[in-house]
Amino acid sequence: MDFINAIILLLNYIVVPALSYGSQLALGAIFVTLIYGILRFANFATGDMMAFGTMFSVLLTWYFQSKGIGLGVLPTALLTIPFSIIMMILYMLIIDKLVFRYYRIKKSPPVQLAMVSIGVLFVTQAIVRIIIGPFDRRFLDGEKFILKAIEFKEMTGLNEGLTIKTTQVITIVVTVIVVSLLFWFLNKTRTGKSMRAYSDNEDLALLSGIDPNRVVMITWMIAGVLATIGGVLYGLDKSFKPFVYFNNMLPIFAAAIVGGIGNPFGAFLGGYVIAFAEIFITYAYKKFFMYLLPESLEPDSLMQLLSTDYKFAVSFSILVIVLLFRPTGIFKGKVL
Amino acid sequence: MRQYANVFTAYTIMIILIILVGIFQSWSVALTILNFCLVSAVMTMGANIQWGYAGLINFGIMGYTALGGLAAVLISVAPVQEAWAVGGLDMIICVGIIIGMVFSIRYVLKKIQKSKKRNYIIAAIIIFGLILLRVIAGPATEHIEAVDPARTGFLGGLGMPILFSWIVGAFFAAGLAYIVGKVALGLRADYLAIATLLISEIVIAIIKHEDWLSRGVKNVIGLNRPVPYEVDLQSSPWFIDLVEKFHSGKLELINSLTERQDLLNQLVIEASSVYVKLCLAGLFLVVVIILLIITQKALYSPWGRMMRAIRDNDEAANAMGKNVVKEHLLIFILGSAVVGIAGAMMVTHDGLFTPGSYRPMRYTFLIWVMVIVGGSGNNFGAILGGFVVWFLWVEAAPIALFLINFFTSHLPETNALKIHLINSAPYFRFLTMGIGLLLIMRYRPRGILPEKIIKQ
Numbered sequence: 144m145d146f147i148n149a150i151i152l153l154l155n156y157i158v159v160p161a162l163s164y165g166s167q168l169a170l171g172a173i174f175v176t177l178i179y180g181i182l183r184f185a186n187f188a189t190g191d192m193m194a195f196g197t198m199f200s201v202l203l204t205w206y207f208q209s210k211g212i213g214l215g216v217l218p219t220a221l222l223t224i225p226f227s228i229i230m231m232i233l234y235m236l237i238i239d240k241l242v243f244r245y246y247r248i249k250k251s252p253p254v255q256l257a258m259v260s261i262g263v264l265f266v267t268q269a270i271v272r273i274i275i276g277p278f279d280r281r282f283l284d285g286e287k288f289i290l291k292a293i294e295f296k297e298m299t300g301l302n303e304g305l306t307i308k309t310t311q312v313i314t315i316v317v318t319v320i321v322v323s324l325l326f327w328f329l330n331k332t333r334t335g336k337s338m339r340a341y342s343d344n345e346d347l348a349l350l351s352g353i354d355p356n357r358v359v360m361i362t363w364m365i366a367g368v369l370a371t372i373g374g375v376l377y378g379l380d381k382s383f384k385p386f387v388y389f390n391n392m393l394p395i396f397a398a399a400i401v402g403g404i405g406n407p408f409g410a411f412l413g414g415y416v417i418a419f420a421e422i423f424i425t426y427a428y429k430k431f432f433m434y435l436l437p438e439s440l441e442p443d444s445l446m447q448l449l450s451t452d453y454k455f456a457v458s459f460s461i462l463v464i465v466l467l468f469r470p471t472g473i474f475k476g477k478v479l
Numbered sequence: 480m481r482q483y484a485n486v487f488t489a490y491t492i493m494i495i496l497i498i499l500v501g502i503f504q505s506w507s508v509a510l511t512i513l514n515f516c517l518v519s520a521v522m523t524m525g526a527n528i529q530w531g532y533a534g535l536i537n538f539g540i541m542g543y544t545a546l547g548g549l550a551a552v553l554i555s556v557a558p559v560q561e562a563w564a565v566g567g568l569d570m571i572i573c574v575g576i577i578i579g580m581v582f583s584i585r586y587v588l589k590k591i592q593k594s595k596k597r598n599y600i601i602a603a604i605i606i607f608g609l610i611l612l613r614v615i616a617g618p619a620t621e622h623i624e625a626v627d628p629a630r631t632g633f634l635g636g637l638g639m640p641i642l643f644s645w646i647v648g649a650f651f652a653a654g655l656a657y658i659v660g661k662v663a664l665g666l667r668a669d670y671l672a673i674a675t676l677l678i679s680e681i682v683i684a685i686i687k688h689e690d691w692l693s694r695g696v697k698n699v700i701g702l703n704r705p706v707p708y709e710v711d712l713q714s715s716p717w718f719i720d721l722v723e724k725f726h727s728g729k730l731e732l733i734n735s736l737t738e739r740q741d742l743l744n745q746l747v748i749e750a751s752s753v754y755v756k757l758c759l760a761g762l763f764l765v766v767v768i769i770l771l772i773i774t775q776k777a778l779y780s781p782w783g784r785m786m787r788a789i790r791d792n793d794e795a796a797n798a799m800g801k802n803v804v805k806e807h808l809l810i811f812i813l814g815s816a817v818v819g820i821a822g823a824m825m826v827t828h829d830g831l832f833t834p835g836s837y838r839p840m841r842y843t844f845l846i847w848v849m850v851i852v853g854g855s856g857n858n859f860g861a862i863l864g865g866f867v868v869w870f871l872w873v874e875a876a877p878i879a880l881f882l883i884n885f886f887t888s889h890l891p892e893t894n895a896l897k898i899h900l901i902n903s904a905p906y907f908r909f910l911t912m913g914i915g916l917l918l919i920m921r922y923r924p925r926g927i928l929p930e931k932i933i934k935q
Contacts, residue, residue, distance in 0.1 A: 185669040187844075242917055254536060254668045258851060259920055261844050265913025268840075272906035389840070393680060396673050444617075452688035459677035466674055467662060 144301070149434035151303040155292075161415070161422045163311040163380055166318035169414025170373030171395035173325065173407045174366050180342040180405040181362045182243065184256030188264040189370075190392030194385045195267055196231035196371030197378045198275045200224060204282045216286040220375055221313070227375065232367035238263055239363055247359070264389075271385050280383040283310065310380040321372055322411055325365065329407065334361060342405065393455065394421070397462040403472025413473070417458045425451045486859045486928060493866045500874070507749070510756035512873050517763035518825050519865035523849040524770055524858060525817030531856035531930065532783065533810040534790035538672045539659065541842035542679030543815045545686055545834065546655055547648030547822020552636055552693045552832045554644035555702050559635035562626045566691070567634060569619030573612055580608040623691040633694045642705045644823045645766070652819025653812045655682065660811040664804070676839065687834045700831040706758035712751040719743070722750045759828055766824065767862065770817060774858045786810060787856075845872065848916045854926025863928055871915065872908055879907035 171193060178186045186192075203223035213219045242263060246256050289312055292304025329335040334357075341348040341358045349355060374388065381387070394417050402413025428446040436442075449457065465472060497516075501509030522540060529535040583604055591597040624632045663674045687695050712718045723730065726746050733739045777783050786806065789796040793803045826832050845868065853864015883904060887897045919926065 185673060242921075245921060252668075254672075255920070255924075257669050257672060258847070259917065261847060262913045262916035262920065264844065265848075265909045265916065267913075269906050269909035269913060272909065273900075273903040276903065277906070393677055397677065400670070400673065450688065453684055456681045456684040459681050462677055463662065463674060466666060466670060470666065470670065 145434040148301055148303045149431050151301060151305050152431055152434065155303065155305045157419075157422050157426055159305075159307060159311055161418045163308075163314040163376075164422070165415035165418030166314045167373055167377040167380065167414075168391075168395055168398045168418055169411045170318060170321065170369050170376070171391065172398035172402065172410035172414045173322070174369040174373065175395055175399040176402070176404055176407055176410040177362055177366055177369070179399070180407075181338060181358060182247065182256070184253045184260060185396070187257060187260045187392065188267050189395055190389045191264050191267040191271060191385070192231070192235070192366075193370045193374035193377070193391070194271050194383075194388035195234060196227050196367070197374035197383050197388070198271050198385075199227035199230045200371070200375045201275065201280055201282045201378065201383050203227065204284075208284065214285060216309070217313070218283050218285045218309070218379055220282055220379055224372060224375055228368050228371045231371045232364050235363040235367050235370075236360065239359065268385065268389065275385075277385055280378075282383060283379050285309065308380070310376070314376045314380055317372060317376060321369070325369075325407065328365075338362065390455075394458045397458045400462055400472055401465050403474040406472065406474050409472055409474035416473070417461065420461055421454050421457050424448045424457050425454050486863075489863050489928060490859075490866075493863065493870070496870060504877075506753050507756065510753060510760060512870060514756060514760050514763060514828055515825075515873070516866040516869045517760065517767055518821050518828065519846070519849060519869045520767050520862040521763075521770060521821035521824060521865075522818050522846050523853060523861040523865040524767075524774060525814045525819075525821065526846055526850045527814075527853075527855055527858065527861035528774065528817060529811060529814035530850055531861065532778065532786045532790065533807060534668075535664070535807060535811055535814075536668050536672045537675050537811065537814065538839075538843050538847070539675035539679035539682075539815075540818055540846045541837050541839050542675075542682035543652040543655065543818040544822035544825065544842050545679075545683055545837045546651040547644075547819040547824075548826040548832050548834075548837075549686055549693055550648035550651045550819070551641055551644040551702060551823045551826040552699050554636050554639050554647050555641035556636035556699060557638040559626060559631045559633065562623045562631060562634050562691075565622040565626060566619035569615050570623075570634065570691070573616045573619070576608055576611055576615070580604060620689075620691045631694075632697070633691050633699075640705065641703055641823075641827050642762075644827070645820050648819040648823030649816040650819070652822070653816040656812040656815030657808070659815075660808040664807050664811060676843065679839070679843065683834065683837050686837075693832060693834070696835045698831060698833045698835075702826065702830050702832065704830060705762060705827065706755050709748075709751040709755055712754060713747050718751065718754070719747055722747050725750070763824060763828075766820065770820075771858055771862065778858065845912065848912055851916060852919050852926060854928040854930060856930030857926070857928050860926050860928035860930070864926065867927070868912070868915075871911055875908035875911040876905045879911075880904040 171189060174193075175186060175189050178184065178189075200220050200223045203226055204218075204220045207213065207219050207222060212222070214222055242259055243256065246259060286309050288306065289309055290305060290307040292306045295305045296302070329339060337348065337353045338358050338361065340351070341353055341355065345355075348358075377388075377391065395414075398413035398417045399410045400413070401416055402409030402411065404410075425447065429442055429444070432440075432442050432446055497509050497513055500512060522544065525543075526537065526540060529537045584601055587597060587600050587604070591600065623634060626632055659675060659678055663671055663678070666674055686693060689695060690697065693699055723743060726743075730739055730743060733742060785796065785801055788799070789801060789803050789806055797803050849864035849868040850861055851864070852868055853862065854860025880901065883897070883900045887894070887900065890897045923929075
């Protein structure tokens with residue numbers, strides 16, 4: 144019995160939160176990796192672009208709520224995602240046309256494009272803050288929990304409860320759908336294959352008649368989908384605050400690089416690696432050992448490897464270690 | 480002389496702008512802007528040494544700034560005797576353990592061939608060391624943080640004048656830069672950018688949460704100053720006389736003695752804050768000028784030419800027998816040290832150390848905007864960038880507010896859009912920065928004052 148309690152404890156506090164957080168990171172990391180693989184620069188505006196898409200979702204959610212449109216038990220924000228995606232893609236295409244295109248045609252070095260993306264970062268951040276303000280917004284509605292701790296305890300008669308939030312399930316389900324669609328697109332369709340070819344060898348792709356403008360446009364469109372969905376899922380699960388989204392850029396970069404930048408599957412797994420590492424290392428295992436060990440051996444301390452203050456530092460340290468020993472990432476990067 | 484005409488015009492315009500702020504807003508505001516411009520100038524010089532001279536991208540400026548600030552705390556605050564008594568020895572032992580770990584790992588790396596066995600030994604040393612550290616440091620930090628937590632709760636510093644910290648801050652930053660450089664400099668440019676950004680976040684996380692070191696997010700306030708305090712000035716006769724002389728025309732216009740006294744008091748209070756800021760500005764200016772002379776000399780020395788050669792074509796430089804790796808590390812350390820000085824200067828100016836305020840937007844990306852806008856590779860350009868961008872950063876909000884009011888003057892006060900825009904005026908500074916950076920990069924990619932190569 145104690146053994147099952149211990150497992151439930153880990154499930155509740157580590158596995159379920161890490162899976163949903165990892166999914167959110169994974170979507171962002173694939174976004175970074177796509178831009179890096181095809182447009183060949185590190186996009187420092189990642190977090191703020193996600194905030195931009197989420198902002199529309201928040202605004203539309205308020206609008207729908209005022210009109211009484213909803214999805215019942217599901218959050219209204221899901222209904223707004225398609226509209227937000229359209230706005231996000233429009234914004235990205237405009238930015239590309241006004242800003243990035245010039246440097247792409249000039250074949251500027253990646254560093255210069257990264258600098259330019261810092262300009263975009265400032266502008267996007269300003270737009271988001273001017274439109275919606277810097278405050279913390281919660282826009283989750285509908286049923287909050289699928290499984291409450293008390294219900295679980297009654298059902299199973301265990302000491303430990305298992306809580307599953309609606310947003311966590313939605314996050315995982317949506318991520319799985321989006322990512323499988325993306326991989327299907329990249330591997331099976333003609334356009335997807337042309338994107339991979341372009342990412343692998345630009346000149347060869349041009350020679351075989353692939354239209355670069357089309358590839359770039361489709362990349363931004365996919366990026367818009369990923370950024371918006373990733374941002375909205377994160378916002379539903381936690382809350383929407385522009386500054387937090389900016390900061391999320393860092394673990395997202397870590398996930399993309401750990402997985403091997405330029406490799407979408409690596410980025411997908413990288414998201415989970417980062418999320419699990421962050422939560423595994425900062426979780427206090429005291430209760431876990433209390434269940435497993437006999438009473439005489441019970442630990443006095445919290446049995447925590449690192450305090451939760453260092454949550455971000457964990458993912459960055461992993462990144463630094465990966466960069467040192469395997470700069471290409473866990474899976475070899477650079478090709479879609 | 481003509482080549483300096485641009486520089487001269489640009490700086491004159493900048494100084495006129497600051498004087499205008501002094502006339503229209505207040506001298507205190509203008510001097511604060513000037514001081515921060517000078518601090519920013521030091522930071523941009525540091526970033527410029529790395530990016531402009533050597534083409535090394537360092538997005539970790541925030542980390543070095545914070546280390547400079549930490550140095551200011553550790554140098555100037557008086558030591559907390561009780562804290563040293565309860566946990567000082569343990570902390571020294573911990574430092575010893577860390578040093579021991581580093582040296583034993585180095586020994587293992589040198590003596591044992593690359594193999595699985597070596598990896599296991601290193602892992603064992605690290606794990607054993609970490610456990611030992613936890614056992615010793617855990618209780619010690621608890622004891623230290625329990626010493627009068629509302630006021631101290633940390634080990635304190637050395638109790639020396641804060642000016643020393645400007646040098647110590649440089650050494651702290653240089654030390655971090657040595658480690659980062661050893662680890663990350665081999666990476667490609669954009670990887671290096673991300674790696675340095677994340678390492679600086681780790682540094683901030685440590686400073687924020689290690690309360691025994693510098694009180695973490697509880698902040699350290701009331702650091703001592705290299706310049707007189709306003710309160711002391713207001714009660715010292717020579718200063719009051721000086722103010723009286725300075726404003727004698729204005730004071731003589733008033734007949735009533737009490738009113739004249741009131742006005743004088745008010746003037747003295749105003750003048751004292753201006754005087755303090757002027758003193759700081761003088762100190763900062765000395766630092767900027769010294770650094771400017773050194774960096775100019777370095778830029779046009781054989782060493783500077785070698786750095787540019789490495790920047791423009793590192794393979795060719797390598798073939799000419801220049802040690803690219805070593806020079807990159809050196810310049811990374813030098814640039815970071817300059818940033819460390821700026822960090823200490825900033826904390827000196829504020830008189831307080833707030834780890835929570837170190838954010839990458841303000842301390843990394845803004846500095847990069849300064850370097851790019853000013854002109855990378857040109858020291859005068861970098862300093863000008865610091866001035867222009869900081870000036871805009873501060874003044875963007877008032878200007879935006881003015882423009883909003885101007886364009887919405889036909890709307891009633893209760894108009895929702897108008898209220899919303901007025902409330903979001905502070906965020907127009909991000910917009911200004913972003914658009915400014917994008918325009919400069921597009922139409923003047925080498926900055927306002929581009930790098931010029933003097934043919935010798």
